[in-house]
Amino acid sequence: MAVSHLFVQNCAGPLMIALQYNDLFDLLSISTSTNTDALPKGRAFTFIKAVQTVNERLVDQNKTESLLFEVILIAKECSEEIKMKIVESVKHYGIPAALLYDQADHHVLNQLKVIFSGDVIGFSEDSLDSLSDFGFGETQIETFKAAKICVKEFAVLIGQMRRRFGHENSPLCTCVLSVWGSRNICATALKTLREWGLDVDEVYCLAGAPCSPILAVVKPHILWDGGLHNMRDSSAPS
Amino acid sequence: MSEIKPTVATSTDKNEATAEEKDWAAAKAHFESLKSTKPRPPKPRYAVTIGVSSRTLFDMVAERKIFQEEGLEKYVQHQQDHEMNNSDRLILFTKSVGLGPNPSSSRPIDSLNREPFGHVPSYWKKHEKPLKLTKDLPDRALMTVNERLRKLYPDSEELFDIVLMTNNHAQVGVRLINSINHYDLTIERFCMTGGQSPIGYLKAYMTNLYLSKDSKKVQEAIEEGIAAAIMFKPEMETQLSETQLRVAFDGDAVLFSDESEIIVKQHGLDMFFEHEKLNENTPLAKGPLKCFLEALGKLQKKFYAKNERLNCPIRTFLVTARSAASSGARVLKTLRSWGLEIDEALFLAGAPKGPLLQKIRPHIFFDDQMFHIEGAKDMGTISAHVPYGIGQKYNKGKLIEPEKQQK
Numbered sequence: 351m352a353v354s355h356l357f358v359q360n361c362a363g364p365l366m367i368a369l370q371y372n373d374l375f376d377l378l379s380i381s382t383s384t385n386t387d388a389l390p391k392g393r394a395f396t397f398i399k400a401v402q403t404v405n406e407r408l409v410d411q412n413k414t415e416s417l418l419f420e421v422i423l424i425a426k427e428c429s430e431e432i433k434m435k436i437v438e439s440v441k442h443y444g445i446p447a448a449l450l451y452d453q454a455d456h457h458v459l460n461q462l463k464v465i466f467s468g469d470v471i472g473f474s475e476d477s478l479d480s481l482s483d484f485g486f487g488e489t490q491i492e493t494f495k496a497a498k499i500c501v502k503e504f505a506v507l508i509g510q511m512r513r514r515f516g517h518e519n520s521p522l523c524t525c526v527l528s529v530w531g532s533r534n535i536c537a538t539a540l541k542t543l544r545e546w547g548l549d550v551d552e553v554y555c556l557a558g559a560p561c562s563p564i565l566a567v568v569k570p571h572i573l574w575d576g577g578l579h580n581m582r583d584s585s586a587p588s
Numbered sequence: 589m590s591e592i593k594p595t596v597a598t599s600t601d602k603n604e605a606t607a608e609e610k611d612w613a614a615a616k617a618h619f620e621s622l623k624s625t626k627p628r629p630p631k632p633r634y635a636v637t638i639g640v641s642s643r644t645l646f647d648m649v650a651e652r653k654i655f656q657e658e659g660l661e662k663y664v665q666h667q668q669d670h671e672m673n674n675s676d677r678l679i680l681f682t683k684s685v686g687l688g689p690n691p692s693s694s695r696p697i698d699s700l701n702r703e704p705f706g707h708v709p710s711y712w713k714k715h716e717k718p719l720k721l722t723k724d725l726p727d728r729a730l731m732t733v734n735e736r737l738r739k740l741y742p743d744s745e746e747l748f749d750i751v752l753m754t755n756n757h758a759q760v761g762v763r764l765i766n767s768i769n770h771y772d773l774t775i776e777r778f779c780m781t782g783g784q785s786p787i788g789y790l791k792a793y794m795t796n797l798y799l800s801k802d803s804k805k806v807q808e809a810i811e812e813g814i815a816a817a818i819m820f821k822p823e824m825e826t827q828l829s830e831t832q833l834r835v836a837f838d839g840d841a842v843l844f845s846d847e848s849e850i851i852v853k854q855h856g857l858d859m860f861f862e863h864e865k866l867n868e869n870t871p872l873a874k875g876p877l878k879c880f881l882e883a884l885g886k887l888q889k890k891f892y893a894k895n896e897r898l899n900c901p902i903r904t905f906l907v908t909a910r911s912a913a914s915s916g917a918r919v920l921k922t923l924r925s926w927g928l929e930i931d932e933a934l935f936l937a938g939a940p941k942g943p944l945l946q947k948i949r950p951h952i953f954f955d956d957q958m959f960h961i962e963g964a965k966d967m968g969t970i971s972a973h974v975p976y977g978i979g980q981k982y983n984k985g986k987l988i989e990p991e992k993q994q995k
Contacts, residue, residue, distance in 0.1 A: 359802065392930045410952055465694060477618065477621065499954070517660050517757060517783075518660055525782075527757065529614075529615070530611065530614040530615040531615075531618060532622065532776055533765050533768065533769075533775070533776050534765070534769070534778075536761075536778075537761075537765040537766070540759075540761060540762050541762065549759050550758045550785075551782035552758050552781055552782040553758040553761050553779075553780045554778070554780070555777055555778050555779075556611075556615075556629070556777060557615055557629045557776040557777050558611060558612045558614075558615025558628070558631070559629075559632045559777060560611070560612075560632070560633075561608075561611060561795065562604055563793075564779070564789065566792065567788035567791075567792050
């Protein structure tokens with residue numbers, strides 16, 4: 351899975367997304383002999399296209415629409431240190447950060463697909479503590495708990511946006527994916543999101559089944575998992 | 589690695605494999621922390637996975653009518669209005685098995701993370717209705733097999749796993765989950781694809797058998813190499829075993845390819861008998877359900893290995909219109925060449941299958957010809973149509989459409 355961060359912050363008004371320059375365009379594959387044609391597409395390209403589609407459809411419906419996506423590009427002069435600083439600042443200020451999923455060209459361009467983690471939203475505080483027996487440290491579990499609050503903000507806005515469209519033919523598609531929890535955890539997640547104003551379109555409950563094959567079919571653009579990917583990639587304790 | 593899923597590719601990415609293991613461990617931890625007598629679902633890679641559609645599980649005739657006549661929005665709204673929901677609190681019920689400390693009261697459960705306890709009387713508010721269960725899925729028999737396998741092989745993940753695969757919208761999902769809770773079905777995994785085809789997910793879940801009422805989806809699944817069949821509800825309910833899973837298969841175009849059936853349809857029975865005798869020792873090509881029989885066989889062998897052959901909780905039947913004398917040998921030799929066993933082979937020599945199936949009482953009967961499916965379900969057998977091969981172009985022996993080129 352891609353480990354690239356997408357930061358979202360809502361001041362009043364548009365849903366702001368900050369994206370790194372080098373995710374939009376693939377700078378690494380430029381050879382010295384290329385001519386002055388446009389830069390090759392990077393992994394966020396289809397995501398941006400999908401975001402554009404959502405905006406276009408929103409404006410189509412309401413010319414004075416203010417709830418739109420706004421994308422800011424961050425130039426990548428950055429050294430590793432600066433990148434680390436960005437990640438830390440995001441954590442420090444509690445800015446919700448989502449995982450930008452690795453985009454292949456076959457990702458859909460005319461629909462933005464967003465996945466919310468059913469585990470982050472559906473697990474209760476007590477159930478999370480049971481994970482400490484299985485290699486997840488205290489801090490990791492605390493981060494996990496805090497993630498739910500961050501996700502809410504984003505979910506509320508996406509919910510508002512989603513309601514501008516009907517069930518069919520929507521340029522914005524929302525999903526819940528729960529990897530660990532039982533079906534009741536998943537049901538809790540669905541209802542919590544509904545309370546926050548978001549009726550998701552698709553739901554997947556894996557109960558421990560490997561998620562990569564499923565994600566390969568779902569093909570999301572972004573994935574809110576509360577930092578779960580960090581917890582999973584860290585090496586297992588001996 | 590398990591032989592039940594020979595085509596599974598192992599994850600070559602080390603990071604991905606570690607992440608997968610962590611996810612598995614976390615899910616295991618969660619299920620074990622639930623104070624429930626229900627066991628956790630097995631690892632998909634080793635399990636015999638059965639994918640079922642929502643209409644296979646529940647009777648959604650009324651709902652489907654709303655969908656077809658009034659459209660998707662009204663359909664979703666209807667389902668939401670009939671959810672068993674009381675804002676934050678979910679009132680869960682379990683089937684009456686005499687368990688639970690307090691049979692006379694209904695207990696609201698605050699935390700949705702706890703599995704239901706207790707046996708409670710019927711209590712439904714005006715709009716809180718679970719969907720009606722079709723009873724077509726042999727949930728209890730499958731779970732009995734699992735229980736016995738767990739006793740004999742406590743560390744094995746080679747068990748049955750049931751996954752709900754539906755292209756229903758996620759908001760209908762809440763009602764589906766509530767209904768699953770109501771009947772205490774052992775289904776923890778599901779994919780609700782919000783309108784898209786579930787076929788890609790069937791493959792992602794390494795599904796061994798897919799059951800649906802939608803013929804298009806079933807055909808797609810078969811084309812992708814997944815054993816699949818269209819479910820038909822019997823006219824009457826039959827008492828079925830809860831301690832032994834009984835599965836009946838037709839031979840040609842179900843376990844075997846339709847090569848011989850083509851000869852019957854195009855050249856008649858005499859030619860067919862001659863051909864089969866001549867080719868007795870040539871194995872038939874495989875049909876769409878062969879791999880499912882194979883998966884069942886692998887589980888059966890685990891019982892045999894522990895001296896449980898006489899008491900095996902899985903029993904398979906071959907119910908074929910072939911006659912034993914003239915065309916039966918080839919079928920049995922083919923099975924043997926595949927290393928597969930079938931517990932009972934019944935050669936009907938053209939007699940109707942309905943009455944025999946009524947005696948056998950399988951939990952499910954697979955056949956490629958609607959004529960046989962109808963005969964079976966009229967007499968109370970849960971039947972599943974396999975839309976494969978030349979049999980699809982005929983009805984009761986007569987060609988129903990101009991002959992097309994074979995695929």
